[in-house]
Amino acid sequence: xxxxxxxxxxxxxxxxxxxxxxxxxxxxxxxxxxxxxxxxxxxxxxxxxxxxxxxxxxxxxxxxxxxxxxxxxxxxxxxxxxxxxxxxxxxxxxxxxxxxxxxxxxxxxxxxxxxxxxxxxxxxxxxxxxxxxxxxxxxxxxxxxxxxxxxxxxxxxxxxxxxxxxxxxxxxxxxxxxxxxxxxxxxxxxxxxxxxxxxxxxxxxxxxxxxxxxxxxxxxxxxxxxxxxxxxxxxxxxxxxxxxxxxxxxxxxxxxxxxxxxxxxxxxxxxxxxxxxxxxxxxxxxxxxxxxxxxxxxxxxxxxx
Amino acid sequence: xxxxxxxxxxxxxxxxxxxxxxxxxxxxxxxxxxxxxxxxxxxxxxxxxxxxxxxxxxxxxxxxxxxxxxxxxxxxxxxxxxxxxxxxxxxxxxxxxxxxxxxxxxxxxxxxxxxxxxxxxxxxxxxxxxxxxxxxxxxxxxxxxxxxxxxxxxxxxxxxxxxxxxxxxxxxxxxxxxxxxxxxxxxxxxxxxxxxxxxxxxxxxxxxxxxxxxxxxxxxxxxxxxxxxxxxxxxxxxxxxxxxxxxxxxxxxxxxxxxxxxxxxxxxxxxxxxxxxxxxxxxxxxxxxxxxxxxxxxxxxxxxxxxxxxxxxxxxxxxxxxxxxxxxxxxxxxxxxxxxxxxxxxxxxxxxxxxxxxxxxxxxxxxxxxxxxxxxxxxxxxxxxxxxxxx
Numbered sequence: 001x002x003x004x005x006x007x008x009x010x011x012x013x014x015x016x017x018x019x020x021x022x023x024x025x026x027x028x029x030x031x032x033x034x035x036x037x038x039x040x041x042x043x044x045x046x047x048x049x050x051x052x053x054x055x056x057x058x059x060x061x062x063x064x065x066x067x068x069x070x071x072x073x074x075x076x077x078x079x080x081x082x083x084x085x086x087x088x089x090x091x092x093x094x095x096x097x098x099x100x101x102x103x104x105x106x107x108x109x110x111x112x113x114x115x116x117x118x119x120x121x122x123x124x125x126x127x128x129x130x131x132x133x134x135x136x137x138x139x140x141x142x143x144x145x146x147x148x149x150x151x152x153x154x155x156x157x158x159x160x161x162x163x164x165x166x167x168x169x170x171x172x173x174x175x176x177x178x179x180x181x182x183x184x185x186x187x188x189x190x191x192x193x194x195x196x197x198x199x200x201x202x203x204x205x206x207x208x209x210x211x212x213x214x215x216x217x218x219x220x221x222x223x224x225x226x227x228x229x230x231x232x233x234x235x236x237x238x239x240x241x242x243x244x245x246x247x248x249x250x251x252x253x254x255x256x257x258x259x260x261x262x263x264x265x266x267x268x269x270x271x272x273x274x275x276x277x278x279x280x281x282x283x284x285x286x287x288x289x290x291x292x293x294x295x296x297x298x299x300x301x302x303x304x305x
Numbered sequence: 306x307x308x309x310x311x312x313x314x315x316x317x318x319x320x321x322x323x324x325x326x327x328x329x330x331x332x333x334x335x336x337x338x339x340x341x342x343x344x345x346x347x348x349x350x351x352x353x354x355x356x357x358x359x360x361x362x363x364x365x366x367x368x369x370x371x372x373x374x375x376x377x378x379x380x381x382x383x384x385x386x387x388x389x390x391x392x393x394x395x396x397x398x399x400x401x402x403x404x405x406x407x408x409x410x411x412x413x414x415x416x417x418x419x420x421x422x423x424x425x426x427x428x429x430x431x432x433x434x435x436x437x438x439x440x441x442x443x444x445x446x447x448x449x450x451x452x453x454x455x456x457x458x459x460x461x462x463x464x465x466x467x468x469x470x471x472x473x474x475x476x477x478x479x480x481x482x483x484x485x486x487x488x489x490x491x492x493x494x495x496x497x498x499x500x501x502x503x504x505x506x507x508x509x510x511x512x513x514x515x516x517x518x519x520x521x522x523x524x525x526x527x528x529x530x531x532x533x534x535x536x537x538x539x540x541x542x543x544x545x546x547x548x549x550x551x552x553x554x555x556x557x558x559x560x561x562x563x564x565x566x567x568x569x570x571x572x573x574x575x576x577x578x579x580x581x582x583x584x585x586x587x588x589x590x591x592x593x594x595x596x597x598x599x600x601x602x603x604x605x606x607x608x609x610x611x612x613x614x615x616x617x618x619x620x621x622x623x624x625x626x627x628x629x630x631x632x633x634x635x636x637x638x639x640x641x642x643x644x645x646x647x648x649x650x651x652x653x654x655x656x657x658x659x660x661x662x663x664x665x666x667x668x669x670x671x672x673x674x675x676x677x678x679x680x681x682x683x684x685x686x687x688x689x690x691x692x693x694x695x696x
Binding site for chain 2 (some may be wrong): 003013119122127211213217218221254255277
C-alpha cells in the first residue's frame, strides 16, 4: 500500500511537471494559433540559466528565480524578433520556423555552455526524503515540485479566470479578430502570453534539471509528451491541459510501476521484464488514441467561433 | 596532342603504381557516438585513438594511417549504415569503436561477411563472444557479463544477502543484470528494466526498490543516464540507507557531473587510470597533456589498446594485409603493451583479464578521481567462450 501511495505521488509529480510545459504550449497554440515546436528549447534554456545562476550565486533558490526571469525575457524577445513574422501564416510555416529555432538554440547553447552539459546540484535540505504519512518516505525535492506546480496551477487559474488580462486571454482564445477590433493591444497581449508560456516552460525545465541533468536537446523528448497532453486536453484549454497532464502522468508512472508485475502473471519472467518497458511506454499514446476516437476535439476544447 | 598527353599521363601513373602501393595508407574506420548527450564518450574514444596514433608516429609498419570517424548517432540502424559505408565505399582495412551493444549487434553481419577485421573498443554483447564469434572479430574490452560478475563476487565478499537490479532494456542492460546473478550468492529480490534511451526518470523503479527493502541495489547506467540515476537515488533518500553497487555507471565522462553523489559508490572495471604499469602511466599523462581539462576513461583506454593491437598485427605482418590468416594469428597474440597490463585472448577473441574494484575519491586539487582499491578477480574469462565454435 505504501508503495502504491508512493507511485501515485510519482505520477502526480510527473503529471504536474508536464502540466507546466503543456499549459504554455496550449496557451500559445490556442490564443495565438501558433504551433511552437521551440517550446522545448525554452525548457532547455530555463534549465541552463538556472544551473548557471545557481553556480554564480551559490544558492539553488536564487538561481532558480533568476533563471525564471531570464527565460521570461528570452521568451518575450523571441516573440518580438521571430514569432511576429509567423502570425497569420500557414501552420507548416510555423513548424518550419520554430524547428529552425530549435536548431538555433541547440547550437547557441553548444557555443555558450559547450557540449558536455551541466549539473544543478540540490542543497542538502532538498536532497533527502521526508515522512509525509506514517511509513511513507518521499523525496523532499519531488514533494517541493508538487507544491510549486500546484501553486502555479492555482495562480494560472486566478490569472485566467479572475483578472482582466485573463479575460482578454480567454477572449483571444475564442475570437482573436474581435478582440483586436475592440481596441485591445493584441501585439502586447501576444508578447505577454508568449513570455508567460516561456516562463512556464523554463520553470518546468529548471525544476526537472536536478533530476535529469541539463543537456542539449533535453526538451525534445518531453515536448512530444506535452503535445500529446494538449491534444488530449483540448487545444487552448488550460483546464484540459491540467486534467490531461495528470492523466498522462499517472498512466505513465503507474504503467511503468505495475504493468511488469501484471505481465509476469501471463508471461515468463524474462519475457515479461523485456516486453513490459516497451509496452508501458506505449500506454500514453493508447490513451491519446482512445480520447481522439471518443472526443476528437479533446476532453475540454476551448469554445471557438 | 591531347591524346598523346593523356597516354603519357596514364603511362606515368602506371609506372608510379608499385612505388605508390608501398605508401598506400592503412585505412581504419572508427564508429562511435559523436553527437547528442553521449558524445563525451565518443570524443574520449577518438581522443585516445588519436593519441595512440601520435605515439606510433601515425605510421604502422612504415605505412601511413588514415582514420575515418563515423557517428552512429546512438542508433543501431545508423551504426549499421555507417559500417556498410566504411566497408563498401571507403574499403577500410580495419574497423574499430562501437560503444553500444545494440549498435554492434546490428552492424556485425556486414563486417563478418566482408571479412574486414573488427576490433571492438567497448560493446561486449554476449552473443558476439558466443554463438556469433568470428575469426575476424576481436575485442579490447570485455564480454558484458564479466564486469557485473566481478561486482557480484565483491557483493558476496561484503556479505550482501539480497539485491535489487535496475538497468536499461537493451542488449547490454540484459547481459549486465544476468551477469550479477551468475556470481551473486544471495537472492535477487527484484529486477527492473527501463526504456532505453528515452526514459530518464527512474522514480517508479526507485520506489519499487525501496519497497522491496534489499541489502543492496545494483545498477548499470552508462553515460548521462548514470548521472541522472545517482541524483535520483540520492533524492529518494536512499543514499546511506540501501548501498549502491555499479558497473559502467561512474567513469571519467560522467564524474564531472556526478561529483559528491559518486563518492563511496563502488564499481568494477578492467582498467582504472592509476594502474601502475608503464604503458598506462604514459597514456594517462600524455592524454591529460594533449587534452587539458579532461581525464581518460576506460572507453578511451580500450580505444588506445585497440589502436595498439592493430599496430602490433600490422607490424608482425610487415605491413602486408593481404594474408588474412597471418594477420589473424598476429592479432590473436595480443603482442603489445596494454594499458591494463598483460592480457591474452580467449578462443572467442575476448580478453582474459583482471577486474578491479574502483572507488571515487577527491584528489589534492579537489578533483573527483577514480582509484583502484583492490583486485576482485584475476585472469577472468567470460562464460560465453564455450558457446563459440572457434578453437
